[in-house]
Amino acid sequence: MSNSFHIVVCAGIVPDPLQTLEPNIGPNGPALKNEMMLPAVLDPWAASALYEAANLAAQCPGSKVWLVSLGPKAKLQQVMMTIAQKVTFELVPVDGPIGGFADAHATAAVLAATISALPGLDRSRLLLFGGWESASRGAGVTLQLIGERLGISDQFQGIDQIAVRADGSFETLERVEGGRHQVSICAGAPAVLGWATGDLPEPRNNPQVGMSNMRTLMPALQKAKTAKLAAEGLHYVSANLPRQQRTTRVVKDLATDEIAADVVAWIGAE
């Protein structure tokens, strides 16, 4: 079995988590206030998947990485100027609505159709990568649904590591309860891997990588197809941000045990 893979990374863009996010009701249902105004980043979970994909491709000669991303073209373009400096990939942009509150089924349908239409994709060597969570309104099921639509039954979620064996099979570390990892061995591609954080640092910005990606990036963005997400029957009762509370106290010279007790009491109070 060949050890080269066709790795398709599904990665959305989300508002820079450092921004002030505020849900509101727009003309098309729940939205984030001023979302088009806010800078966006690649969803951090999916970004881990992209870096792991690039690392795996470098270890397995003959492999190729596609990055499939659904979002407003202008925002995708902006995000790519940062991401494109980090690792080599071929961008497959789909011009669509920003961010979340979209139906995971509708999103999965668009992405699965896009992946199916990728020229040169060998589905027997396909590893479908993505984040097992999203930093923005993720239903946590989109990647699984894409896998289902593509007929891939080997699915792993919460991956922190992959090790490819000489025979093309691979071993994964999956996060399970209790802070442990489950070791799984898969006979080989095709498979779906939903990544947790992985164990690679964020790659440095490399202008040469950026210039190399740029040859295909802008033409791809210019040719990006527009997708409409079917949302019939979808109704949101409410949308809220996770509750955040910042309470600052300045306490000096506290013993370690006292700090620990304070934190435990605080967690208990939550």
Added chain:
Amino acid sequence: MSAETKTGQTPLDVDRQSIEVDIACAGFGPAMGGFLTTLTRAWNENPTDPAFESRVMPGMPLQVMCYERADDLAAGVSGVVTLARGIRGSFPDLNPSEIPMACEVRQERVFYLMDPHGASRRSVALRLGDMVLRGAGSVLRIRNHAFELPWTPGFLHKRGGIVMSIGQFNQWVASQLMTSGFVQIWPGTPVDTPLFDRRAVSGLHLSDQGVDKQGGPTESYLPGMDIRAQLTVIGDGPVGALGQALDERIGLPEGHHRHEWALGMKFVIELPETQESDPTLSPGTVWHTFGYPEPEIFGFLYVHPDRLVSVGIFIPSWLSDPTRTAYRYLQHFIQHPALWPQLKDGTLRSWGAKSLEESGLHGEPFLTGDGFARIGEGSGSTNMLTGSGVDEAWMTGVQLGESVIELLRTSKPFTQQNLAATYEERRRASWVEHGARQAKNARTGFQGGFVRGLMGMALAGLSGGRLGFNGYIPPPEKQIRRFSSQVEKLKVRDAARLAIEDGRPLHDALLSARGWPEIPFDGRLLMSHQDALLMGGKVQAMPGFADHVVFRDAGFCISCEEKTCIAMCSGQSITLGPGGLPTFEREKCIHCGACLWNCAHNPGGEHTNIEFKAGSGGLHSAEN
């Protein structure tokens, strides 16, 4: 890389990747927006024009690369009101509503703010003047400790202009530029130094990554790449590393110096829906203020669409008090009775600060040289009489863009002579230069006091620059008054003790020690500086870069009593460390550059004791 390519530090002797492009640009702000827009427009009109064929990649379009330090092109810091003459020249059909947070100027007002607390450092003459104003309150319609000027001086007017957020404007411009595919703009990429070939510039050198705080390589070391170019365009702002390196290498023109600075700091506040119908703060409203929280501190309030307000102050280098601070002053400013009724129910959405180079023509560097040209604020384009910089910066970029196109079409190289004959000629003949000449001595009077400064501004403004005060402007470190009296020294010690005991920042304690009332934190609009960093500013720094703020001689810092660098640090990234030595935390730095000119010591030359180098990260706020 050879040793001659860098200044100010010893280069690491490693193999560096090098690429060749046609035009390399440092910094993406309004000036670079104007430059790249002009180039892109011309290329779009005829992409097959042979003038736009790359010299380094024959058969391809010109290779134009722009490198920006900030993590996002929307992370610019400035809420501005601008006449937008240059910007409208590039976009004749500009509809401000296409740009988030932008709208046309509808009304302008000017207020003199009196001190309701009696804590500001007002001269006897000014206190007397205030008494007279208060005494004539009903006649002069003094309300809320404020006197509204019956008219806005012509030189301050922005009639027909635009209120906007620079972050949003940059994002809007960049989006259009990158759609063309002609230019590449790379954020998150600080530029370290120019590549020098004697006095010529042959490109730029990107910062090393994977290094420790001192710049030493770690396991993930990635040497900064050399970008070689026929033309290097320097638009990295007033505290940019390239501009500083050039000034260091080739000096400033005879008699020129950069002695006038200011720190602009502002909040972006969202007003409650109940104020939507309040005509006082309708979109496009512009307020200019002076007199409070200190007489020398000018303030502003700009109203954007969607109930967003930019409100801020400028702390000038000629505010001689070494306990100068911006954040606490800004909190007092928004609580002034003339502003607070409108703002008190608002919510802080964002916060930011930046240094402004206010020397104008006095500080203009060599605009061109063999292989390089300088544009924007770092080239001395800001007009301090009209309080306008964005439009001027944009225009210098346009002028360079037009000049580059002319040189490309006539196949002339980017020599100093050719750039001077095109770019400098255009600039000298333009309204940018005309305005700069009018503004040249408009602020000199402030060296002699607040009232004299106002008179100087008025004279220069009303006479078109023909009248005004001449005079020597000392370097910024000489403008910082030393703590001379025992009373002052005791106050500083009291404040330092309070800061240590109470865990509060030194600058905060200093203002309390001087009689300013405590800030009634509400966690929504009035909050601690640290909370503003977390809630309103959003600072981040990529790991793997060296510290960009360096204290040159620790001995000066230890013996320094004023510690103005700590008081003026916008992000509280400079704090008092053990043994009296300031410590720097890169992760909290918002790159305002205030430390560069807020050091009271000069170990030699034009330097203060603080070096401000190329660095990564900064504010992530897009509403600034």
